[in-house]
């Protein structure tokens with residue numbers, strides 16, 4: 212579902228429960244009152260998860276992940292009490308469902324966790340309330356409506372995602388589909404090669420220029436076909452990375468040379484002096500970065516800017532690839548790394564899935580931010596290589 216349709220659906224549900232501006236104002240007025248309780252509510256939320264193995268098992272990142280989740284949930288509650296329930300709010304709510312399906316959290320746990328959170332919020336309101344009892348009742352009613360709407364959207368996302376997964380699994384199982392995609396991707400360059408070979412074999416008195424032109428066309432298209440096959444085999448069987456220190460600046464320059472963005476795109480590369488080397492497998496990371504550069508280029512058919520930035524971040528080094536292209540809305544963004552998902556008219560939809568899998572195998576992370584019509588930024592973070600002379604080496 213796209214962001215606009217989702218918002219329409221939410222508005223319809225709002226009218227179903229009789230949601231009004233007064234409700235929004237009442238809920239927003241509770242924000243400062245509830246703020247001092249958030250810490251305890253969040254602690255209770257995660258303590259309860261600890262007691263339920265079926266819920267706890269989806270937390271695979273240990274205390275670091277829990278710490279991050281606590282921050283996410285705090286933000287989620289602040290958003291809830293913000294009084295603004297626009298399309299972006301709804302898309303963020305929807306994403307919670309999507310993310311939970313992705314990590315394999317059964318829907319029932321979201322429901323009971325929300326019930327627990329609701330109880331905690333209402334109890335906190337009762338404890339802290341200084342106004343009239345009638346107004347408290349109204350406020351709790353408004354909060355209830357809002358939480359029910361939130362839950363409805365999260366459940367909706369769960370259902371949609373389950374349905375989409377089922378469909379995707381069927382698609383994945385259908386060899387014919389992938390084969391069809393490959394055939395399509397290979398046929399074009401092969402046809403070009405065929406016509407150029409035909410020309411070279413049969414043309415009467417071709418000029419040297421013409422011959423060279425056709426040979427270049429052949430070379431380009433063989434590379435294209437090779438790229439399709441490489442993408443597939445990269446995806447099917449990614450070998451264990453050989454982790455070595457990498458000079459990122461030269462790697463980016465190589466990648467730009469191999470994947471020229473074209474004349475209409477202005478390219479900048481910023482790399483601070485003394486940037487630590489990154490740790491990873493250069494041959495794999497070149498593929499990952501190449502995919503990002505090509506995607507950026509493809510999103511700027513009319514030209515634009517491609518800014519590549521390298522920067523140290525604690526024990527990591529970040530590579531950001533920012534384009535001024537077509538961008539994506541929040542829901543496209545949530546899916547963009549899935550295999551066989553593509554927003555392009557051509558292509559297999561494997562590029563970003565490969566990129567993610569390479570980056571993760573190289574112990575890195577990849578993050579994407581995007582705005583429809585404004586462009587996208589992909590940030591890859593890799594561990595910095597230990598400095599020579601360091602006792603850890």
Ligand code: HEM
Pocket residue numbers: 260266267268269270271272276279280283284287306307310311314316320321322324325326328
């Ligand atoms: C009221 C119920 C819940 C709410 C409102 C909620 C909210 C959220 C939000 C906002 C995110 C981030 C989504 C994003 O990537 O944008 C998230 C992710 C996640 N949630 Fe929940 N959650 C709920 C229940 C639970 C429960 C019961 C568990 C059980 C373990 C859980 C585990 C996780 C995990 C593991 C992630 C992935 C976090 C990551 O990226 O590391 N959530 N949740």
